[in-house]
Amino acid sequence: MLGLDEPGPFTVVNPSGRSSFLLTCDHASNFMPRDFRCLGLDETELSRHIGYDIGIAEVTRGLAQRLDAPAVLSGFSRLVVDPNRRPEARSSIPEVSDHTPVPGNRDIQPAEREARLATFFRPYHNTIARMIASRRAMGVAPALLMMHSFTPSLDGVPRPWEVSCLSDRDRRLADSLIEALSGKGLNVGDNVPYSGTSAVDYGLHAHGEAAGLACTVVEIRQDLIDTHHGAEAWADTLFSVLRELAQDDALFEAREELPWPDLSEALLV
Numbered sequence: 001m002l003g004l005d006e007p008g009p010f011t012v013v014n015p016s017g018r019s020s021f022l023l024t025c026d027h028a029s030n031f032m033p034r035d036f037r038c039l040g041l042d043e044t045e046l047s048r049h050i051g052y053d054i055g056i057a058e059v060t061r062g063l064a065q066r067l068d069a070p071a072v073l074s075g076f077s078r079l080v081v082d083p084n085r086r087p088e089a090r091s092s093i094p095e096v097s098d099h100t101p102v103p104g105n106r107d108i109q110p111a112e113r114e115a116r117l118a119t120f121f122r123p124y125h126n127t128i129a130r131m132i133a134s135r136r137a138m139g140v141a142p143a144l145l146m147m148h149s150f151t152p153s154l155d156g157v158p159r160p161w162e163v164s165c166l167s168d169r170d171r172r173l174a175d176s177l178i179e180a181l182s183g184k185g186l187n188v189g190d191n192v193p194y195s196g197t198s199a200v201d202y203g204l205h206a207h208g209e210a211a212g213l214a215c216t217v218v219e220i221r222q223d224l225i226d227t228h229h230g231a232e233a234w235a236d237t238l239f240s241v242l243r244e245l246a247q248d249d250a251l252f253e254a255r256e257e258l259p260w261p262d263l264s265e266a267l268l269v
């Protein structure tokens with residue numbers, strides 16, 4: 001599925017960073033391996049938000065550097081297999097994305113699904129798990145920042161928030177960040193335009209709550225970070241608040257391990 005000359009399924013930035021924050025970026029890349037023949041889509045579709053989270057890779061790299069934190073970025077388009085969907089969920093390999101049918105994802109057979117998970121999804125997530133395990137072995141319970149971006153409007157409905165924090169049951173990090181970013185005069189959302197309570201979401205539940213770690217999804221509006229200048233400015237803003245939060249010991253202790261939320265039958269493959 002992946003040619004020898006093609007990029008691997010993940011990139012680790014600053015692997016031995018000394019911060020107790022750990023960054024992940026599920027939708028960093030819109031890379032589509034040759035083998036997939038663009039899933040039958042026009043190539044221009046890949047540069048839209050359905051292919052990846054516009055702007056967020058640059059913010060993540062900039063923030064990792066400023067915090068001296070490790071970051072793990074995915075290296076493939078979410079249309080191949082979505083790193084932030086539980087593999088048993090139907091939306092893991094989307095047949096339609098924002099009203100665009102994805103022909104190459106129609107009627108996926110179990111062997112094909114398994115091959116995509118084995119080639120892309122698991123190597124990326126296993127790397128995150130290893131980074132967390134190596135920090136735990138050093139006595140550090142990292143706080144997880146899962147970096148994403150959202151399109152400024154969907155179905156004609158504008159989204160006013162500049163940034164939002166998604167969380168489920170462990171709200172430590174989300175509450176602290178929402179308060180700190182609001183204090184900077186920003187329009188900050190809480191579990192909008194998506195919700196961390198969605199049972200199909202993978203990262204928060206797999207790496208954060210199941211391990212008792214503080215965790216939040218940080219969503220930034222794409223029109224604010226789709227230029228180099230914008231991405232750098234947001235890395236600065238997030239750094240200025242996270243530098244303060246780094247002093248809060250409550251964010252860096254492992255608490256009760258929370259079970260996966262139930263996934264309704266309707267959402268399963």
Ligand SMILES: [Zn+2]
Pocket residue numbers: 026027053147148149
């Ligand atoms: Zn995303």
